[in-house]
Amino acid sequence: MSGATRVKSDRQLQRERLRRTRAVRSGTVATVSTIVFLGAAAAVVTRSPGWPRVQDSFFDPEAFARAWPDVLDGFWTNVQIFLIAEPLILLLGLLVALARNLRAPVFFPLRALAVAYTDVFRGVPTLLVILLVGFGVPALNLQGAPRDEVTLGVIALTLAYGAYVAEVFRAGIDSVHPSQRAAARSLGLSHGKTMRYVVLPQAWRRVVPPLLNDFVSLQKDTALVSTIGVIEALRQAQIYAASKFNYTPYLAAALLFVLLTIPMARFTDYLAARSQRRRGQ
Amino acid sequence: MTRDDTGERRGPVSLLTIEDVWKDYHGTSVLRGIDLSVEAHEVVCLIGASGSGKSTLLRCVNLLETVDDGAIYLDGAEITDVRVDPDDVRRRMGIVFQAFNLFPHMTVLDNITLAPRKVHGTGRARAEEEARDLLARFGLADKAGAYPDRLSGGQQQRVAIIRALATRPRLMLLDEVTSALDPALVTEVLGIIRELKEGGMTMILTTHEMGFCREIADTVCFLDGGVLLERGTPEQIFTDPREPRTRQFLKSVLDARRL
Ligand SMILES: Nc1ncnc2c1ncn2[C@@H]1O[C@H](COP(=O)(O)OP(=O)(O)OP(=O)(O)O)[C@@H](O)[C@H]1O
Ligand SMILES: [Mg+2]
Numbered sequence: 156m157s158g159a160t161r162v163k164s165d166r167q168l169q170r171e172r173l174r175r176t177r178a179v180r181s182g183t184v185a186t187v188s189t190i191v192f193l194g195a196a197a198a199v200v201t202r203s204p205g206w207p208r209v210q211d212s213f214f215d216p217e218a219f220a221r222a223w224p225d226v227l228d229g230f231w232t233n234v235q236i237f238l239i240a241e242p243l244i245l246l247l248g249l250l251v252a253l254a255r256n257l258r259a260p261v262f263f264p265l266r267a268l269a270v271a272y273t274d275v276f277r278g279v280p281t282l283l284v285i286l287l288v289g290f291g292v293p294a295l296n297l298q299g300a301p302r303d304e305v306t307l308g309v310i311a312l313t314l315a316y317g318a319y320v321a322e323v324f325r326a327g328i329d330s331v332h333p334s335q336r337a338a339a340r341s342l343g344l345s346h347g348k349t350m351r352y353v354v355l356p357q358a359w360r361r362v363v364p365p366l367l368n369d370f371v372s373l374q375k376d377t378a379l380v381s382t383i384g385v386i387e388a389l390r391q392a393q394i395y396a397a398s399k400f401n402y403t404p405y406l407a408a409a410l411l412f413v414l415l416t417i418p419m420a421r422f423t424d425y426l427a428a429r430s431q432r433r434r435g436q
Numbered sequence: 437m438t439r440d441d442t443g444e445r446r447g448p449v450s451l452l453t454i455e456d457v458w459k460d461y462h463g464t465s466v467l468r469g470i471d472l473s474v475e476a477h478e479v480v481c482l483i484g485a486s487g488s489g490k491s492t493l494l495r496c497v498n499l500l501e502t503v504d505d506g507a508i509y510l511d512g513a514e515i516t517d518v519r520v521d522p523d524d525v526r527r528r529m530g531i532v533f534q535a536f537n538l539f540p541h542m543t544v545l546d547n548i549t550l551a552p553r554k555v556h557g558t559g560r561a562r563a564e565e566e567a568r569d570l571l572a573r574f575g576l577a578d579k580a581g582a583y584p585d586r587l588s589g590g591q592q593q594r595v596a597i598i599r600a601l602a603t604r605p606r607l608m609l610l611d612e613v614t615s616a617l618d619p620a621l622v623t624e625v626l627g628i629i630r631e632l633k634e635g636g637m638t639m640i641l642t643t644h645e646m647g648f649c650r651e652i653a654d655t656v657c658f659l660d661g662g663v664l665l666e667r668g669t670p671e672q673i674f675t676d677p678r679e680p681r682t683r684q685f686l687k688s689v690l691d692a693r694r695l
Binding site: 161 | 458465498504506507516517518519579
């Protein structure tokens with residue numbers, strides 16, 4: 156006799172029926188209340204006195220269609236910047252976090268540098284970092300220093316976000332209970348091996364949700380590189396908006412950013428729910 | 437089943453009745469049609485090999501797991517009914533686990549008074565007075581203001597039991613409350629359970645301490661692969677088990693003791 160072939164009792168069948176009807180009922184309630192809520196919100200907005208003007212300058216289908224191809228084209232630049240910056244940030248953040256965890260006195264300069272770096276770059280607004288790197292580095296006229304705006308943008312974003320990510324990693328490393336470290340050291344593993352095989356794998360699971368959150372934020376902040384002359388989605392939208400005094404292109408850019416961040420946000424939720432379930436057992 | 441005046445179906449009259457309960461994990465049944473009833477003031481002890489389903493059964497009774505067939509009744513009312521609020525049921529039971537699960541950020545007193553105050557609406561003064569009474573009764577009067585990490589394992593487990601008691605449950609479920617403790621600390625926790633029995637508390641407990649089980653239980657149940665294979669008085673189970681599997685299990689426990 157195994158669970159799979161078991162015949163369910165009438166009581167269980169009735170219980171499952173009841174559970175299903177309840178699920179359907181709560182689904183219906185959720186749907187109806189959502190529709191009512193959205194309807195009410197739409198009614199309030201469209202009846203406001205300024206709505207016709209807003210509709211003209213923000214929801215103009217023609218302007219949308221005209222700007223869309225170029226905005227979309229510019230958006231690929233955002234995606235590229237994001238995809239290149241992301242692994243660099245992870246690497247930089249991890250190295251800085253590890254440097255801050257080095258306890259031996261010889262490593263003092265390294266540790267001090269790591270502390271100084273996080274302090275400075277978490278404190279300076281991202282936009283300022285981008286401007287300083289974007290205009291400052293080329294002005295140095297250094298041999299071999301990059302002059303291309305996209306590269307400079309990636310460097311600036313990496314520096315700015317690396318500091319945040321380093322702190323996320325550090326919090327994750329610290330959250331692993333000291334007894335784990337002690338257990339690993341007692342088996343004769345070195346500091347490095349303890350980190351690599353015992354601490355980081357456990358820390359990693361805890362830092363993934365906050366890291367993804369930082370990356371959602373990074374996706375949006377790729378728009379900031381428009382200030383140093385990169386023609387990306389925001390810049391394209393700006394160009395169109397300025398030529399026709401119509402703000403609809405901004406809406407097109409906003410839509411693209413939202414479409415990119417929503418899957419990321421849902422993925423974060425999914426990971427958070429999964430680790431919650433694991434811990435629950 | 438009995439019917440009351442209104443003709444409505446009423447459940448059985450024991451304090452707790454477990455009727456043909458099944459529990460599956462990923463297609464395999466870990467509980468296979470458990471039937472068990474517990475009378476008021478009765479102490480039932482579940483024994484059986486590791487993995488036989490003892491903890492799972494307690495978790496089902498506390499509605500931490502949903503049963504996959506069968507029903508459980510508390511005071512004659514079905515608690516496995518889909519419409520029943522699990523919080524409402526749990527309010528009437530106390531459960532203590534092997535790991536103490538005290539809240540590390542609260543003092544002993546706050547750990548104990550949390551549920552009476554926030555769930556049962558008891559005033560702070562009264563809740564604390566009752567908590568102090570309980571602590572005194574179980575020899576922990578001086579620990580009221582301490583944080584859990586300043587207590588020994590045995591003390592922590594006693595606080596966990598007191599915390600479960602503070603809501604005046606109808607039924608206590610104790611899952612291997614001594615197995616995380618070293619032998620010297622086991623005695624003090626067993627002492628608390630003995631006192632509870634004298635006070636007339638209804639309890640279901642799982643344990644690997646056969647001597648204690650024999651002493652404290654009114655009824656001993658032997659679980660084997662999710663089946664309640666044998667049930668009887670401690671005297672009968674320990675001296676004259678009917679089932680060969682029971683005999684085998686008790687023999688293996690005794691052999692391990694001799695090592
Ligand atoms: N959440 C779960 N998911 C899948 N299987 C589970 C889960 N919980 C328990 N099991 C399985 O159910 C069976 C019974 O487990 P249970 O914890 O009830 O045993 P037990 O009798 O309490 O054992 P022990 O004496 O070691 O505490 C085991 O085979 C276990 O692997
Ligand atoms: Mg168990």
